[in-house]
Amino acid sequence: MLTKASCIITLDDDLMVERIIGSATGKRTRNFSKVEDLMQSAHEIDPIAFFVDINLGSENGLIAMPTIRKRWPHCPILVITSNSATESIRAALTAGADDFICKPLQPVEVMARLQLRLEDVAHKSSKEILEIADVQLDTVRRCLRGENGQVFISPIECTLLATLIFAKETLVEKEALKVRCWGEFKVTDNALHRKLHAVRQALKDVSNQVIIQTKYGVGFSIEKLPERVAA
């Protein structure tokens, strides 16, 4: 089995940023200067967090946000901005970043902000009960409850559903779901679809309020259905 090295990913055309972050955090780092380069190597990295420069050469680094979020839905993204102007920070957070940090990077601040974001992820991951609309997923007992009853689901179905609920109605890429559920084992799209079918059925058994949407060829999201108006 291929072992991927956990590392902090920097997306920046300035190599100094990677060195400063690596030195400040004491963690392994890997730098990419283009989003395409990052995605080409996506299968060989296990990111701890992302630091993305808002000024990525002639591009706006924020264009990378949806791509990163889809591939690694749980990974903290910190945007590096040249100034603390409200507009720039708002743009970063709206685009999907978890936090921002201003240039020049202060080592103490890098460590503090990273620590906060990692603790946030750990806190969310440690939650036993995940919720969306009337549906509750008990990840310890693998029990799914809703207004219409409760069912028990398999470990892989539980991981799959937890990943979708955790992504909060944003799209999770097909490949990302496979990695979450089966790790490095190669599985077919059919295997994923069979599990999705089972999860959809389980959801249907317990609730009328949520649905798993498919974006063909891209990924999946769990969404709340609009409330029905009483006739």
Added chain:
Amino acid sequence: MNIQVFPAEHFDQKRLTDLNKLPGDLVFQLMQIFVETTPEIFSQLESALKSHSDESVWRSAHALKSSCLNIGAAKLAQICLKIEELGKASEMQATNSFLPLLRSEFSVVLNLFQSQLKNRT
């Protein structure tokens, strides 16, 4: 590393002191990256200034400024910031007036870093 070799007139000594507190030889690594990468950015900036290409001017000035701020080359960063602001305002005549100052300050910083790296080896 002795931070006193970087004159306060040109460098942000607090920045260098902070970097120097980190494990490893970070300041040397950053100097090495500066020496290897910024001459090309500097050339792009010089060419853009000569050809009055305002967008290239502010983008190159911005890139050079970021590298300078990272390594604490404060005076050069200030010059770059001024050029970046004037470039964004398309005030190309004013940006050109900074070229001699930019050249001399870049030379001071580059030479000092090169000598530090040479003395180390």
